[in-house]
Every structure is written in C-alpha cells, then in structure tokens.
Amino acid sequence: MKTQISQFTVNKRFPLTISRGTTAQTTNIIVKIKENGIEGWGEASPFGVGNQGQTTEIIIQALNRITPILELYNPWQRQEIEDILNQYQISSAARAAIDMALYDWMGKSIDLPLWKIWGLNINKIVPTSVTIGINSPEGAAKRTQDWLEYMDVKLLKIKLGSKEGIAADQKMLLAVKQTAPNIALFVDANGGWSLADAISMSLWLADLGIQYIEQPLPRGEEQNLATLKKHSPLPIFVDESCFTSADISKLAEYVDGINIKLMKSGGLSEALRMVNTAKAHNLQVMFGCYSDSCLANTAASQLAPLADYLDLDSHLNLIDDPFMGASVENGRILPNNLPGLGVKYSEITT
Known part of the structure; x- marks a missing residue:
C-alpha cells in the first residue's frame, strides 16, 4: 500500500483556554493510504499532557519513520501492522492517523460505514457537550450565549482550574449557569486542582446540580483519587490519567468513568478495547477530542453509540475545517451512510 502525509492548519473561532494554557491554532496531519484504487484517510492532531507532549513535528517524524515500512503490507494485514507500530513505539497520535486510514480504507473497500460494520445503532447516540473555556465571568457568559445561538445545545462542559484559584472558578461557573439555566453542566478541571480544592469544589458543585467532574487532579497524582x-x-471521570486500556484496571476502583480520545488511545482499535475494558469494570465511557477537525471527530462518531457521554465539539469551533462528515442534529453528532469514515473535503477546500 502507498502512503501520503500532508499537513493542514486549522484556526479556532474562539481560542480555548484550559488549566494548561490557550490554543487558537493547530497544524494537524492527514495520512492517506492507497491500495487497489481505494484511498483511506486518517488524522493526527498535536496535544500535550504532562510529559506526553506530541507536537506536529514529533508526529511527522514518527510517520516518516514508519510509513516506508508499512508500504510492505496491505491494509487487510491489521494485526501485522499493529505489531510493527508496537515494535517501533510509534506515538499515539501517529498511530491514530494510520489506524483511522486503515478503517476508512476497509469501509470503502466493502462499501459500508464503520458503524454498520460494527453493528451499532446510531439512534443510541447521546448529545455532545460543547465547551466553555476558562475565562472571566463576563467572557464565559458571552461564549455560552455564542454557543446557544450557534446550535441546539443540550450539554455544556465548563473548563475550570483557573490559575486565579477556585474562587475564580466559582464566579465563572455561576455566570455560565445564569446564562444557560436549563442546560445540564459538566465540569473539567484538566488537572488544575489540588486535592483539597477538588474536595471543596466537588461539594460546592454538587449543590449546584453539576453532573460530574472530569480530571480534578493532575496526571501523576492518581494516588489521591481514592481520598477524593x-x-x-459527584461522579469522577479521568482523561489525562487514562491513555489506553492498560490504564483502566489501575483506576477503576477510584473513578466512575473515563474519557477516550483517539489521539491518546492510538486510534479506533484501541478505543474499542478501552470501551470493552471500561464496561467490564462497570465504568462509564466518554469520547472526547483535542483540536481535531471533522475528520477525526467523524471517526470517533462511528463508535459513539457505545458512549455514555460525548464531547466531540472541537470541529464545531473551527473557521476553516477542510473536511465535512458527521452532521449535527438535535445536539447529536451523527455519522452518515457513506462508506468508511464518511468524510469528504468541504466546500472551503474544493
């Protein structure tokens, strides 16, 4: 099989601030795999979690290293390809792009979307949350109103963990709640709280009817999850603390759910393993994203019927997404009936 690697830059309509910093623009990568006249697409987007940073440059280096070797195989040899990726310790975002492209190729080769191949029911897909980044109370209220005017919002995920402390977090959250009083709210601290602050905030947030807290403690402080x-x-979800299925059993006793992201897991194959492992431990499952375009989020939507929660909104905040795929209906991200991932270039690209 032949491979092609190229880059594209996407810009956010509204820069997103979390406890670790602000993102306004990213340069992502598309991997194309070609065999027998069929072309499969996959995406890698950069992200950083503690010492697990995967920049665009790191991802490109990994892809340039492995793709000449992969050309010795065909897209049906998935087990052999996975062994090669493990052997060369290919970074998870690069793996995700390759894995997506292989699945896209497979679906196109048999003319079926992935969700149908897996026998899933897209009517079970829950609404996606949309994200309000760390901001002033006034800025957060304005961003909330922007989302309400843009789409039929069913759920809001509020990013907390402000460097100004939990008092600033509380003021911001109250501003959002006042702006959207009838919409369910989730909270994601992105590891921005100490144990004491996490306990205090969990009690305060519960009184306000918040549904769960995500990654309250920094990655590396998992030993404090038992105390929390x-x-x-409130239910506790982990994101930065959980990359692959191998992490789940160590966390299962102390959390209620996990956030699966394709760039962390290494693609749809491992994401499916994570779903099954989490369910075996009676944990709930969320699918999330980084600065992913419609390509990666449409890939994630193929597994969306298996999720208890969805946070696949990154592409909705892009002003120049080069792709089109999953649609938004009644607050839900729904894959289409096109084969493979069901992604095409958007009108702004063509």
Whole structure:
C-alpha cells in the first residue's frame, strides 16, 4: 500500500483556554493510504499532557519513520501492522492517523460505514457537550450565549482550574449557569486542582446540580483519587490519567468513568478495547477530542453509540475545517451512510 502525509492548519473561532494554557491554532496531519484504487484517510492532531507532549513535528517524524515500512503490507494485514507500530513505539497520535486510514480504507473497500460494520445503532447516540473555556465571568457568559445561538445545545462542559484559584472558578461557573439555566453542566478541571480544592469544589458543585467532574487532579497524582472518591458526592471521570486500556484496571476502583480520545488511545482499535475494558469494570465511557477537525471527530462518531457521554465539539469551533462528515442534529453528532469514515473535503477546500 502507498502512503501520503500532508499537513493542514486549522484556526479556532474562539481560542480555548484550559488549566494548561490557550490554543487558537493547530497544524494537524492527514495520512492517506492507497491500495487497489481505494484511498483511506486518517488524522493526527498535536496535544500535550504532562510529559506526553506530541507536537506536529514529533508526529511527522514518527510517520516518516514508519510509513516506508508499512508500504510492505496491505491494509487487510491489521494485526501485522499493529505489531510493527508496537515494535517501533510509534506515538499515539501517529498511530491514530494510520489506524483511522486503515478503517476508512476497509469501509470503502466493502462499501459500508464503520458503524454498520460494527453493528451499532446510531439512534443510541447521546448529545455532545460543547465547551466553555476558562475565562472571566463576563467572557464565559458571552461564549455560552455564542454557543446557544450557534446550535441546539443540550450539554455544556465548563473548563475550570483557573490559575486565579477556585474562587475564580466559582464566579465563572455561576455566570455560565445564569446564562444557560436549563442546560445540564459538566465540569473539567484538566488537572488544575489540588486535592483539597477538588474536595471543596466537588461539594460546592454538587449543590449546584453539576453532573460530574472530569480530571480534578493532575496526571501523576492518581494516588489521591481514592481520598477524593471518599469525599466527592459527584461522579469522577479521568482523561489525562487514562491513555489506553492498560490504564483502566489501575483506576477503576477510584473513578466512575473515563474519557477516550483517539489521539491518546492510538486510534479506533484501541478505543474499542478501552470501551470493552471500561464496561467490564462497570465504568462509564466518554469520547472526547483535542483540536481535531471533522475528520477525526467523524471517526470517533462511528463508535459513539457505545458512549455514555460525548464531547466531540472541537470541529464545531473551527473557521476553516477542510473536511465535512458527521452532521449535527438535535445536539447529536451523527455519522452518515457513506462508506468508511464518511468524510469528504468541504466546500472551503474544493
């Protein structure tokens, strides 16, 4: 099979601030795999979690290293290809792009979308949350109103963990709640709280009817999750603390759910393993994203019927997304009936 690697830059309509910093623009990568006149697409987007940073340059280097070797195989040899990726310790975002492209190729080769190949029911897909980044109370209220005017918002995920402390977090959240009083709210601290602050905030947030807290403690402080679990009246989800299925059993006793992202997991294959492992441990599952375009989020939407929560909104905040795929209906991200991932170039590209 032949491979092609290229880059594209996407810009956010509204820069997103979390506890680790602000993102306004990213340069992502598309991988195309060609065999027998069929072309499969996959995406890699950069992200950083503690010492797990994967920049565009790191991803490109990994892809340039492995793709000449992959050309010795055909897209049906998925097990052999996975062994090669493991052997060369290819970074998870690069793996995700390759894995997506292989699945896209497979679906196109048999003329079926992935969700049908997996036998999934897209009517079970839940609404996606949309994200309000760390901001002033006034800025957060304005961003909330922007989302309400843009689409039929069913859920809001509020990014907390402000460097100004939990008092600033509380003021911002109250501003959002006042702007959208009838919409369910989730909270994601992105590891921005100490244990004491996490306990305090979990009690305060529970009184306001918040549904869960995500990644309250920094990656590397998982040993404190047991204490937090004893004191928190809210369900606890982990994101940065959980990359692959191998992480789940170590966390299962102290959390209620995991956030699966294709760039962390290394693609749809591992994401499916994570779903099954999480369910075996009686954990709930969320699918999330980084600065992914419609390509990667449409790929994630193929597995969306298996998720309890969805946070696939990054492409909705792009002003120059080069792709089109999954649609938004009643707040839900729905894959289409096109074969493979069901992604095409958008009108702005063509």
